[in-house]
Amino acid sequence: MGDGVVTSLRDLAELVRAPAALTVPGDTLAGAASAGWPAGPRSVALPVASTCLYWAGMALNDWADRRLDAVERPERPIPSGRVPARTALAVAAGLTVAGVAVAGVGGGRRSAATAAVLAAAVWAYDLAPKEGPVSVATMASTRGLDVLLGASAGGLPGLRAAALPAALVAAHTAGVTALSRGEVHGGSSDVARACVAATAVVAGATAARHVSVTGRARAAGPFGVAASLALTGWYAVSVLGAQLSTVRSPDAGTVRRATGAGIRGLVPLQGAALAAAGHPGAALGLAASAPVGAAAMRRVSAT
Structure with a gap:
């Protein structure tokens, strides 16, 4: 019985x-920091809500x-028979309700x-055909x-303050999603x-925030500027290096590795936004989670 429970949780x-x-x-x-933490201490609940919706x-x-997975990826939990389809749908519905409730x-x-x-955007993406620019958008x-x-x-006011980091994260995601089709x-x-x-x-726009807006640089402080630029460099080197490999050889294996690098690259990009908003400590703390995530993703695929 114990083994069954462990296997179920792993599945x-x-x-x-x-x-x-x-x-x-x-x-x-990043959004909360850019807007000045409008929810105060309750802001810590919003990452939990976000995680529920992601899952x-x-x-x-x-x-x-x-x-489709039964043909292309039969090892996945549903086509392999390890997770019934109705269970997956129930998990999706339950986590969606939980995510909206926790956000409230x-x-x-x-x-x-x-x-x-x-x-609604998550469900629209998953239930609609995943080909073409509309799906990527x-x-x-x-x-x-x-x-x-x-x-x-x-x-x-909060949404306007977070518009730029939101646009940069969205642009990065569009590129990773388009690449992942291969x-x-x-x-x-x-x-x-x-x-x-x-x-x-995305990397250039993130770095340029400190060059073109001196008021923001003063708000972030010298340590915040340095942390933001360092995290931007980390993002650019790690993601661009993997993507350039797909230009030379766009085979499925190389594309999968580049997609994984793009997913992991969100962390330094988010950290750069946190540091730019004047929270370099939080940014570096977030960055410290990256090696843990990378190790975990080697055990359970992120794509």
């Missing part, structure tokens, strides 16, 4: 890509793709409403909304080049 962890959730809390933390999306994705506790009605919009919107969730308790059958060098360009723009 559920694989279903929701549990380790990949370490790349999620930084979204809401819900992963479970729903596998439920929606179960017939953390940030009030505005945050609950933002979480509901985010949940929908996925990108989910991560952008995730950043805005952290700022949502501050109303329109994880099974291989991709194309043209898509890889577009992803490299997107990553370069």
Whole structure:
């Protein structure tokens, strides 16, 4: 009986890509920091809400793709028979409700409403065809909304303050999503080049925040500026290096590795936004979680 329980928990962890959730809390933390922590101490609940919605999306994705996965990825929990399809759907629904509820506790009605919009985008992405630019844009919107969730308790002023980090996270996500389409059958060098360009723009825009807005540099302080620029460099080197490999050889294995690097690259990008908002300590703490996440993702795939 004990072995069965452990196996069940491991299967559920694989279903929701549990380790990949370490790349999620930084979204809401970056949004909240950019908006001046409008929910106060309750802001700590928003990363929990975000994680619930992320896990819900992963479970729903596998439920929606179960017939395709039976052909292309039969080792996944549903086609392998380790997790019944109805269980995956129930997990997705339960985590969605939990995510919106926790957001309401953390940030009030505005945050609950933002979480509901985010949940709708997640379900729209998972249940619609995953080909074409609309699908990529929908996925990108989910991560952008995730950043805005952290700022949502501050109303329109908070959302405006978090608009730039939300846009940068969304742009990064669009590139990673477009590239990930080649994880099974291989991709194309043209898509890889577009992803490299997107990553370069995101890195450049993140670094330029301190060059072009001196008031923000004063607010962040010299340590905040240094931390933000260092994290931006980490993001650029780690993600661009992997994506450039797909330009040279867009085979499925190389694309999978680049996709994983793109997912992990969210952490330094989020950290750069935290440091830019004047919270270098929190940024470095977030960055410290990256090696843990990378090790966990070697055991349970993030894609």
